[in-house]
Amino acid sequence: MGRIARVPMAIRILAILLVPALLVPLFPQVVYPVFVMKVLCFALFAVAFNLLTGYTGLVSFGHAAFFGWAGYTTGQMMLLFGPSGLPPELAILFGVAMAAAVGYVIGGLAIRRTGIYFAMITLALSQVAYFMAVQVRWTRGEDGMQGIPRGKFLGLVDLSVDNHMYYFTLAVFVLGFLFVYRVIHSPFGQILKAIRDNSPRAVSLGYDTDRCKLLAFVLSAAVAGLAGSLKALVLQLVALNDVSLPTSTEVLLMTLLGGLGTVWGPILGATLVVSLQNYLATLGDVVTIVIGLIFVLCVSFFRRGFVGEWLALLQWSKARGAAAAVTVGAASGQRKGGDAGDVDSAPVGRTT
């Protein structure tokens, strides 16, 4: 009953959010559609990141490797075959496959260690992915790829029209989001949370935790690749910055700020960070300082992120209400209080 009641709630929120999202192209003077598309790409990236870091408890410092290499692959496919040659959905598929492959290699090595070592390994290996992007010829090194054609969706819809591209981006985002949502709420997703919360116990229950972690890693990398491919088509450029540490940092910040291990946190976080960058873009180096400051404030004062703290507050007020009622069922009542999808936030917030 709990699960059945939950799913429509998340879908309901999604439906409500979709209404303004669908109207965006009608009011370009209010919000710039390309800006919203960029937000959607990074939101999908953060959702993918959250699958690994929020729900499996493995902090990755290297997600830019998947985002960037998928973007390069998609971009190269579109550039090779020209605007009417290859349908963009196929180019995206190639990008996702590339990201999954890179994810398999990096993930396969990184899951051999846990905790801080995991973070350091992903950081180091994504550095290798960056060096390769600098050295390989077809990524065009320092220049990056520019003028990537968007092509025709299914050979019919011309995506070079911004409004068409907008709905395409929105559709891909919703599909990616629902996919990750489904993974999190599947039995497999429950195993991931078990690994996050108590890995030795998950092992003792007979789960092959290494295989689950690797699968979570590859899925997360693939969806991050989907976001990267989409971004390559939206902005029509891929540059070294997309595979570098600052991008890995940004996605970590987005997820942390919104709320690790919450369904909506990454989306809120991505919206905030992308908007912030938009406002501060003219200030240059100050952005780095501000991002660092947000990290420090976030870790010091609201570790659960905006959505996580909000859910905790809801839970707390419900628990208080239940305690006031002093009914026998009060204790079980507070455990069900997760109406926005998930209460199991604060993945790395346990004391050790």
Next chain:
Amino acid sequence: MFDISYQSLLAQLLVGLINGCFYAILSMGLAIIFGLLNIVNFTHGAQFMMAAFLAWIGFTQLPQWLGESVQINFWVALLLAPVIVGGVGIVIERTLLKRLYHLDHLYGLLLTFGIALMMEGGFRYFYGISGVGYEPPELLQGGFDLDFMYLPGYRAFVVVASLSICLLTWYLFERTRLGAMLRAGTENPRLLQAFGVNVPVMITLTYGFGVALAGVAGVLAAPVMQINPLMGSNLLNIVFAVVVIGGLGSIMGAIVTGLALGLLEGLTKVFYPEASTVVVFVVMAVVLLVRPAGLFGKEK
């Protein structure tokens, strides 16, 4: 491929050895901090960079600001910069890190990472990313003409100084009474506190000491590296790979692994230059496949 002169081989090995010295000091500092604080100090690279900048500021900027008579030379900077960097570290530990000890390691990592970003952003704001240069002290300019190679004086000094620092630190931690207390604190801080040792102060000073080590490395590196805001994080990426290979469990492990990987990098530059940027990471991948716990690893 094999017609490499003996000269260039030795020259690259020396460069590798110097890099190895920096890897060794930095990973040793990380190991010391991790042992007692259970935090991987992502600010380490920024603190290294900060010390290099402080040395440069003292030498070139201070005379401009305060008049010719106020100039901090290399030797004073070698003492002063680590003290300042360590002091800033102690303030960070007291105000921010201290509040995270009861939480998962990862929060400490994220916090120190944020501080590193702020430091780097700050130095970038004031000094740009192109970087500045720093002359070796007069005493060490020039070099020795050994029969088989030319040995620049400053580089020789860096190697000797770094190795002495490594050995002294090792001695301090492994062979003295203070070191025994620190190791006891790593094993069981509560029991140590019950014996009357002021563990929180010990933790603070340990963080300051580990950070000051990064500061020493930063000042030593100032004349041989381009001083720029990202010099530390570029180095730290490699140091993390070193730490994954060697483990954070032992000081000698950190020293040996750091030196060995520096030399290996130097050798790669001679025989296959394209791979020299990634060779440390390749070794890390192999170690993870063959011996996941690391060479000196006792997984915590």
